[in-house]
Amino acid sequence: MDDETAEIELLEQNLNKTRQISQRMTSILSSFDTRLVKLEKSILPLYTSTQLLTRRANNIDNTLQKIDEIASYHEGVAAEEALILRGPQPNQLTAYTEVLERMNASVAFNSADSRDKARLVESGAKKLIQLYTKLVAEGSSGVPPGGAEFSSIPFPAHLLTTLRPLVAFLRTLPLPATYPSHPAAPGIQSALKDAQKGYGDMRGAWVRKCLETFGKRLVDRAETIDGVAAGQEVGRWTENMLSVAEEEYDLLLELAPLNAPNALSSTYATLISPLTSLFTSTLGSLGSLIKRNLNRNTFFALSAYSSLTSLGARWSDVMTRRADRKENELKDGLHSIRASCLRSFPEVLADIRMAGLGKGGEIGTGLAEFTISTVQYLERLLAVRDAAASALLTLGDGNWKMGEGTQVGKTKAADVDEQTVLEHFTYDVVNAVIQSLISLSRTSKRPAFGAIFLLNNVSFLRTQLLVERSDVAAILSRPSQDLLNSNFRIAKAGYFEANFSPLLQTLIDEKDKGKSAVKEKFTRFFDLLDEVTERHQMARVLVDDPDGRATVADEAVKLVVPSLQRFIQRNLGKEFSKNPQKYIKMPPEDVENLIKGFYTGGTSTLPLPPPQEKLTNTLLQQAGWGW
Incomplete structure (x- = not known):
């Protein structure tokens, strides 16, 4: 207990000391507060005066700043207006567009002077548009390209x-x-x-x-x-x-x-x-x-x-x-051109038929102009094959004949395609040429020359279309090729008939088998042979077909020489004359060489009437005309 009492007394003593210190501090703070109140009352008038002066100074500074800003703004607006009115310069285009952008933005936000700025924006925009037009005009002028090949000029x-x-x-x-x-x-x-x-x-x-x-x-x-x-x-x-x-x-x-x-x-x-x-x-x-x-x-x-x-x-x-x-x-232009194309097909056939009327006088034995032109026509038709077939389909199968005759075959219109209609047309062209050639050959006053004319032309047509220009066969149907081949055989037969049949006729045995009749036959044979020789000197046969010429030569020899050999053999033993060489002017071997010579060598200088066709000098030479 004594220890606890001692601790309590010690605590009381410390508490009294703390209380005394607190009272002393409170007294000091109260005194300090009183003094502060007195100081505030003394300084407040000075503080109030100083605050008013500071506010006035700030107002003056702000006013001066605004005045400077307004002055600067008006100077900038004047400069921008002058820039806009002057128009864009090549080296100031960016600055010019930036000014317009600022003005346009202020107009968009409805600033106080937006109407005036809108007028400036419009003026500046029109000046930029004028520059645009000027540059386009500059890029769309100058000397256009020249020369044979086209070349465009790009925009500068x-x-x-x-x-x-x-x-x-x-x-x-x-x-x-x-x-x-x-x-x-x-x-x-x-x-x-x-x-x-x-x-x-x-x-x-x-x-x-x-x-x-x-x-x-x-x-x-x-x-x-x-x-x-x-x-x-x-x-x-x-x-x-x-x-x-x-x-x-x-x-x-x-x-x-x-x-x-x-x-x-x-x-x-x-x-x-x-x-x-x-x-x-x-x-x-x-x-x-x-x-x-x-x-x-x-x-x-x-x-x-x-x-x-x-x-x-x-x-x-x-x-x-x-x-x-x-x-x-383009479509309108194609209609006009197609109309001309459609009209050309009937006119081709009409021209060929007209050439067969023979109004130009006596024909020769060379190539007719329309024979050559027909070969060229069919060859060149290949280059425009698709266009020609399309036009022929539009014209209608067979309508190029303008009502003359019937179409080739029995193909129905619905079954006709481009290839078929092209083959039908080329058949009619080939047929028209052959018919015209036949008509002309018949108008000749000398049938032998007419036969040579027909053979030369039909052979040329056949050789060029089926052999030399085999690609043309792609547009020639089988009937067309057969037509050419058959008419070539007919023309060749007609040639032999007109030129060599008279020779053979003289060698036919007759009822009168006396010596004078035999002498007359030999005389007639070699006289006709001289005529045939002279004829072949003036008119060459198959000039453009060496193979065909060789074939005709062999066939002519086989046609004449064996008959002559048999006739000589039959009559030499009869001693129809003491001098047979007087009548038998040459042996069969020489006759054979003579006939073969018809189809080789150059042309003669004997005159013939000029042909109906106006051929070039080269074609005249090839055709065998000898004037």
């Missing part, structure tokens, strides 16, 4: 470098569709429409200028070069036009300020209008050439029809669908 690269960012900015300008309340939107849209229409006009005029020279050259050359080649040139020129149109469409997609689909199609239609008018006028000129001399320009028409037909789908896509047009100038 240095102008594209400027135009691309310019067009990109023009596409961001306010339009009624995107900024209905923008005061400058209607004016800007009107200016852009005019500029885009001008783009179409300028580019269209330029590409027409580039193609026009080649179109004129095409017309000038049409009748001076091969018809098939000329028709292919028409196709290449049209293909170049389509390539240019495609390039221009791609360029329009890149450079059109208004790139909405309807705006693009309208501008593209404006652009290709000069091209389509050039195509129509050029094709019209070519069509007039064809109609003026269809016989001469038949293959030009067929070749052009073939070349243009292959471009039909591409034309529809490039020149019609993309421009949202209904017109198709």
Whole structure:
């Protein structure tokens, strides 16, 4: 207990000391607070005065700053306005567009002076549009390409470098569709429409200028070069036009300020209008050439029809669908050319039949002009085979005969394809030539020469179509080939009949078997042999067919020499004359060599009346004319 009492007393003593210290601290703090209150009362008037002065100083500073900002703003607005009114410079295009962007933004947020700024935005936009038009005009001028081969001139690269960012900015300008309340939107849209229409006009005029020279050259050359080649040139020129149109469409997609689909199609239609008018006028000129001399320009028409037909789908896509047009100038032009092609087939047959009337006087023994031209016609028909077959199908199987005769075979119309109709037509051509040749051979006043004429021409026709130009056989049906072969055999038989049958007739035994009759027969035989010799000196046989000539020579020898040998053997033992050599002017071996000589060697200089056909010197020489 004593220890606990001692601890309690110690705690009480410590508690009293702590209480005394707390009272002393409280007294000091109270005194300090009283002094602070007195100090605050003394300083408050000074603090209030200082705060008012500070606020006034801040107001003065803010006012001066605003004044500086306003002054700077007005100076900037004046500078920007001057920049806009001056127009874009090549080296300041970015700065110019940035100024317009800022002004356009302030107009969009309805600033106090938005109407004035809208006028400046419209003015600046129109100046940029003027620059756009100027650059397009510069890129659409100059000297068009020349030379034999077409080459387009691409849009200058240095102008594209400027135009691309310019067009990109023009596409961001306010339009009624995107900024209905923008005061400058209607004016800007009107200016852009005019500029885009001008783009179409300028580019269209330029590409027409580039193609026009080649179109004129095409017309000038049409009748001076091969018809098939000329028709292919028409196709290449049209293909170049389509390539240019495609390039221009791609360029329009890149450079059109208004790139909405309807705006693009309208501008593209404006652009290709000069091209389509050039195509129509050029094709019209070519069509007039064809109609003026269809016989001469038949293959030009067929070749052009073939070349243009292959471009039909591409034309529809490039020149019609993309421009949202209904017109198709290529299709219209093809109708006109096809009409000429259809008319050419009956005229070919009519010309061949007309040549067989023989109104030109006495014929010769050489090649008739229409025989040569028919071979050339059928050969060249291969180059335009598809176009010719298509046109013949359109004309109708057999209608090229214009009601004369019936079609080959019994093929129904539904079963006729392009190959069949082409074979039917070529059959009629071959048949018409043969019939005309037969008619002409019969008009000759000297049947032997007529027979040589027929043999030469039919052999030439057969050799050229079935042997020398075997590819032509692809369009000749089996009946056509049989027709050529059979008429060649008939012509050869007719040749032997007209030239050698009189010789054989003299060697036939008759009732009068006296010596004088034998002498007369030998005399008559060798007189006729002299006539045949003279005839073959003036008119050569099968000039263009060495193999056929050798065959005819062998057949002629086999026809004459054995008969002569038998006749001599029958009559030499009868001693019909004391001097047989007087009547037997040459032995059979020499007669054989003489006959073989008919088909070799050069031509004679004995005159003959000129042939009906006007052949070239080369053909005259080949045909065996000897004047």
